Amino acid sequence: MKLYYAPGACSLATHILLREAGLPFDLEKVDIRNKTTEHGEDWMGLNPKGYVPALRMDDGDILTENLVLHGYVADLKPDSKLAPPHGTKARLRQDELAVYVSTEIHKTYGAMFNPAITDDARKAAIDRLHSRYKLIEALLADGRTYLTGEQFATVDAYLFTVTNWANALKIDLSAFPKLLAYQQRVVARPAVMAALVAEGLAKAA
Ligand SMILES: N[C@@H](CCC(=O)N[C@@H](CS)C(=O)NCC(=O)O)C(=O)O
Numbered sequence: 001m002k003l004y005y006a007p008g009a010c011s012l013a014t015h016i017l018l019r020e021a022g023l024p025f026d027l028e029k030v031d032i033r034n035k036t037t038e039h040g041e042d043w044m045g046l047n048p049k050g051y052v053p054a055l056r057m058d059d060g061d062i063l064t065e066n067l068v069l070h071g072y073v074a075d076l077k078p079d080s081k082l083a084p085p086h087g088t089k090a091r092l093r094q095d096e097l098a099v100y101v102s103t104e105i106h107k108t109y110g111a112m113f114n115p116a117i118t119d120d121a122r123k124a125a126i127d128r129l130h131s132r133y134k135l136i137e138a139l140l141a142d143g144r145t146y147l148t149g150e151q152f153a154t155v156d157a158y159l160f161t162v163t164n165w166a167n168a169l170k171i172d173l174s175a176f177p178k179l180l181a182y183q184q185r186v187v188a189r190p191a192v193m194a195a196l197v198a199e200g201l202a203k204a205a
Contacts, residue, residue, distance in 0.1 A: 003028070010052070012164075013154075013161040016192050094148055094153055108128050137178050
């Protein structure tokens with residue numbers, strides 16, 4: 001398998017999950033602005049969607065879309081318990097949260113990476129993010145370690161990755177102390193730190 005990624009982008013979540021699952025994989029960096037890979041391939045030719053993540057599966061096919069990749073990795077290694085079994089209420093609840101992270105949080109951050117964003121649009125996006133994080137803070141209020149309980153799951157890799165963007169975008173999340181403590185718990189996981197180091201985002205200890 002090969003994961004096409006851009007350092008710190010949402011592809012970091014799949015990268016973390018591949019490491020959490022202990023699966024063998026290669027990494028190839030993509031310049032998402034210029035649409036080339038680090039080996040000089042035309043990214044649009046490989047993935048006409050033009051974005052990351054993309055996973056080249058062992059049969060050579062390329063799979064895209066964050067949530068699909070997260071489920072694929074979890075299903076390849078059920079023992080890693082990165083997702084509850086299909087057909088259970090627990091799986092439904094995790095999927096529900098994952099779509100929330102994707103559509104309500106990831107996509108709201110996404111708009112703020114556009115250098116042409118106006119001050120008003122940025123303020124509106126930050127207000128929206130704050131309203132969406134209220135639900136996350138409330139979930140964490142019962143003292144659970146991860147979003148769905150005590151088990152680190154696909155949705156944790158995803159929420160961690162997108163919330164990490166608040167640093168680069170200078171978004172103040174101090175109104176959400178439980179979320180900030182959660183980020184620290186997630187980054188303390190060896191697989192998460194290894195992914196950050198491999199992407200050049202942290203130094204090896
Ligand atoms: N619908 C896609 C969106 C992925 C996405 O937003 N990727 C961003 C990085 S976080 C990207 O590569 N943007 C570059 C572009 O759209 O050209 C998914 O959920 O996987």
